[in-house]
Amino acid sequence: MHMSDGLLNAGTSVLFGAVAVIGVAVAMAGSRRDLDDRTAPLAGLVAAFVFAAQMLNFPVLPGVSGHLLGGALAAILVGPWVGALCVTIVLVIQSLLFADGGLTALGANVTNMALIGTVVGYVVAVALRGLARRSRAGLVGVAFVAAFVNTVVASAGFVLEFAIGGDAGGVSFGGVAGTVLGVHCLIGIGEGVITALTVGAVASVRPDLVYLLRGNEKPLEIREGARHE
Amino acid sequence: MSAHALHRPGDTSAHLLAPQIKIVSTFLFVVCVVATPRTEFAAFGAYLVVLTGVWVIARIPPRWLAPRALIEVPFVALAVLLPFVGGGTRTDMLGVSVSVDGALAGWNIVAKGTLGVLASLTLAATTSPSEILLGLQRLRVPKLIITVATLMLRYVELIAAEARRMRLARIARGHDPRFLWQVGATARGIGTLFVRTYERGERVHLAMLSRGWTGAMPEPNPPRVSTVDWLAGLVPAGLAAAMLVGALWAG
Structure with a gap:
């Protein structure tokens, strides 16, 4: 999923670089509500978590493994703004420090994985929030759907960028789109299962940490009747 | 994976250059590579020569770079398929029918991807993680x-x-x-x-x-970076830009 240099031409790279800068600026403005300069350490640890979680490989088929993208996971756990910001920072650091993902493709990578992925995952999760609040099984199901849609739509972002500025050497657009989307449907199932079980595990220990469930706490109820007169 | 896995500490002039210059220079270099038309084979060779020059200055041996460049292998796999599934005119290469357009598209991805990874590795090898962050901070991130x-x-x-x-x-x-x-x-x-x-x-x-955190990491005594440093640091990017202009002019 981390695009390398040369997949997109220079013009398209610049275009999506601009899209990424605008998107990240919006995410920063939005995250001011959840985060200020002094709570940044918490976001740093969340980013470290996304980084570490991306290093865990999971088996998809014998011999084929995928790794977590983490967009929907971050959006459900810490909200879309901080989530997008954390995934962006992970991508920038991977590109500058680990040569993972090309420097000129950074804009497109941020657009796909940090912006589209997180926002789409969150929108799906919010649309199904009623279900998520009803029961643990509902929450797990919503997390699965959000992560699956996140992965497939993020890969559709790649297909779009490749169609605008890629050089497929005469391979038909439908062929590229079909292959990429097909593979990412498989990866999306893995992403969905991990995201769902992870969110379920967090919700059973610290439900207050699940951003999607905010506002779900029952107010403290003081009952009359057991009072000694 | 350690956060310092790619850093090769050293005291060469490439290591000592201010990080913001190195980040800008690497970025401009890669932009030139990506903007080069895929049939300008000589230009791609010349970019590799420029990078080799930087490795000599920074004392990075090629055998250190080679295994670390393998990170781009998934995309090379895609590029290797293109000559066989590509459309357009076909030609025989070693008895196998390949698409000319597909082969050029595959070459485009492999050449630019490899040069991009090598440039990023050069930056990461000569610049420690904290220096890269310092560079980004000085670039007004x-x-x-x-x-x-x-x-x-x-x-x-x-x-x-x-x-x-x-x-x-x-x-x-x-x-x-x-x-x-x-x-x-x-x-x-x-x-x-x-x-x-x-x-x-x-x-x-x-x-x-x-402990008194106010929201920003203090940077004690930021050193002054001279114009000469900027000019020296931008030499690789300048060479790449000159080659790009040359290639576009000739083509």
Whole structure:
């Protein structure tokens, strides 16, 4: 999923670089509500978590493994703004420090994985929030759907960028789109299962940490009747 | 994966150059590579010569770079397929029918991807993670992003080590996942990791506040960077730009 240099031409790279800068600026403005300069350490640890979680490989088929993208996971756990910001920072650091993902493709990578992925995952999760609040099984199901849609739509972002500025050497657009989307449907199932079980595990220990469930706490109820007169 | 895995400490002029210059120079270099038309084979060779020059100055041996460049292999696999599935005119190469357009498209991805990875590796080898963040800070990247990235780098090894210990503990209890439906234990491990990470974040945050954290990392005595440094640091990018202009002019 981390695009390398040369997949997109220079013009398209610049275009999506601009899209990424605008998107990240919006995410920063939005995250001011959840985060200020002094709570940044918490976001740093969340980013470290996304980084570490991306290093865990999971088996998809014998011999084929995928790794977590983490967009929907971050959006459900810490909200879309901080989530997008954390995934962006992970991508920038991977590109500058680990040569993972090309420097000129950074804009497109941020657009796909940090912006589209997180926002789409969150929108799906919010649309199904009623279900998520009803029961643990509902929450797990919503997390699965959000992560699956996140992965497939993020890969559709790649297909779009490749169609605008890629050089497929005469391979038909439908062929590229079909292959990429097909593979990412498989990866999306893995992403969905991990995201769902992870969110379920967090919700059973610290439900207050699940951003999607905010506002779900029952107010403290003081009952009359057991009072000694 | 350690956060310092790619840094090769040294005291060459390439290491000592201010990080913001190196970041800008690397970025401009890669932009030139990507903007080069795919049939300008000589230009791609010339870019490699420029990079080789930087490696000589920075004393980075090619055998250090080669295994680390393998990170781009998934995309090379895509590029290798293109000559066979590509459309348009076909030609015979070693008795196999390949598409000319597909072969050029594959070459385009391999050549630019490889040069991009090598340029990024050169930056990472000569610049420590904290210097790269310092460079980004001096390039006016917003304070919030720098703070989050600094803390991420500071704690990522700790979190990754915790993840490794949890994995080792699972394996020691007979965990051996092969299929997707066996992913439950791993996922619950990730959930636990999140809770532990977040609670550590809360503690770190309180500890930093109690030590007077105001929201920005102070940078004591920022050194003055001279125009000469900028000019010297931008030489590789300038050479690349000159070659790009030359290639476009000739083509």
